[in-house]
Amino acid sequence: MRIRFKKWARPEIAASPFCMDDAFALAGAWRSHFARPEQPFYIELGCGKGGWVSQAAVLHPECNYLALDIKSEMLGVAKRKTEAAFAAAGRTPDNILLAILNIERFSEVLTPADGVDRIYINFCNPWPKEGHKKRRLTHPRQLRQYAAVLRGELHFKTDDLDLFTESVAYFTESGWEILTQTNDLHADEPADNIRTEHENMFTEMGKKINFLIAKPPAEAFGKPVPNLHAPDTVKLLRGLEKQHGLGILTDEEFEKQKQQILSRTQEAANGEGISLEK
Numbered sequence: 149m150r151i152r153f154k155k156w157a158r159p160e161i162a163a164s165p166f167c168m169d170d171a172f173a174l175a176g177a178w179r180s181h182f183a184r185p186e187q188p189f190y191i192e193l194g195c196g197k198g199g200w201v202s203q204a205a206v207l208h209p210e211c212n213y214l215a216l217d218i219k220s221e222m223l224g225v226a227k228r229k230t231e232a233a234f235a236a237a238g239r240t241p242d243n244i245l246l247a248i249l250n251i252e253r254f255s256e257v258l259t260p261a262d263g264v265d266r267i268y269i270n271f272c273n274p275w276p277k278e279g280h281k282k283r284r285l286t287h288p289r290q291l292r293q294y295a296a297v298l299r300g301e302l303h304f305k306t307d308d309l310d311l312f313t314e315s316v317a318y319f320t321e322s323g324w325e326i327l328t329q330t331n332d333l334h335a336d337e338p339a340d341n342i343r344t345e346h347e348n349m350f351t352e353m354g355k356k357i358n359f360l361i362a363k364p365p366a367e368a369f370g371k372p373v374p375n376l377h378a379p380d381t382v383k384l385l386r387g388l389e390k391q392h393g394l395g396i397l398t399d400e401e402f403e404k405q406k407q408q409i410l411s412r413t414q415e416a417a418n419g420e421g422i423s424l425e426k
């Protein structure tokens with residue numbers, strides 16, 4: 149989703165009591181920033197302009213919500229939308245937090261101690277090109293990060309059938325159990341479904357909405373996740389991908405070396421956070 153630069157976004161986020169400036173500093177301590185820390189803790193990944201999370205948090209004061217997005221412009225709009233939704237309901241935003249985060253770094257910010265009860269992925273970017281698929285928020289390397297901290301379910305909605313079909317395979321291959329699955333959510337829309345901005349837009353265009361609920365494998369909870377953003381790992385993996393791309397390494401040799409690097413990384417300390425994609 150494209151969004152114009154908004155000069156006001158960063159200062160407004162910095163001044164807001166429910167926008168968290170440094171998500172990394174809150175790892176393991178998210179709950180303490182809600183008025184009622186003991187409530188179920190739900191996270192939306194890629195919240196965009198916040199249409200969904202602002203409605204959900206107003207409708208469900210008995211749950212706590214954290215909404216994450218990579219773009220400050222999106223979060224700025226989400227912040228204003230949240231303020232408006234709570235003001236209309238005569239409440240202060242005490243069960244919602246917003247933060248900027250590249251979700252590829254999820255495991256550096258959310259830990260098993262945070263007690264995550266549910267994750268929502270609403271209309272994430274489909275990344276259709278083969279070389280870009282690992283950026284999908286449902287890619288197995290992401291699912292591994294979620295499974296390490298999630299004690300409940302993940303809810304996923306998308307208009308994109310290819311992304312959905314391939315994601316079903318990602319979940320299954322990663323040992324998740326799919327509890328519910330439909331290619332037309334609105335055919336029998338659940339009374340509690342909250343439509344997102346993209347859901348409304350795609351529905352108006354006549355597209356069907358795919359939806360699933362999945363549960364992570366219990367044994368994945370608390371398992372350390374390789375930090376793919378540690379600078380050494382990034383460098384090694386990039387070199388390996390280049391050799392593979394040039395045909396110097398066979399698929400088998402590439403996979404073997406990659407697994408070796410990843411298992412070494414798992415034991416290594418956290419790096420300084422260079423994106424593998426840059």
Ligand SMILES: C[S@@+](CC[C@H](N)C(=O)[O-])C[C@H]1O[C@@H](n2cnc3c(N)ncnc32)[C@H](O)[C@@H]1O
Nearest residue numbers: 194195196217218249250251270271344345346
């Ligand atoms: C297509 S929009 C969907 C927005 C909203 N969930 C909806 O349904 O209307 C995808 C959102 O995900 C965010 N996003 C994409 N990649 C991300 C990443 N790696 N980390 C965090 N946010 C990301 C984008 O900035 C954008 O706001």
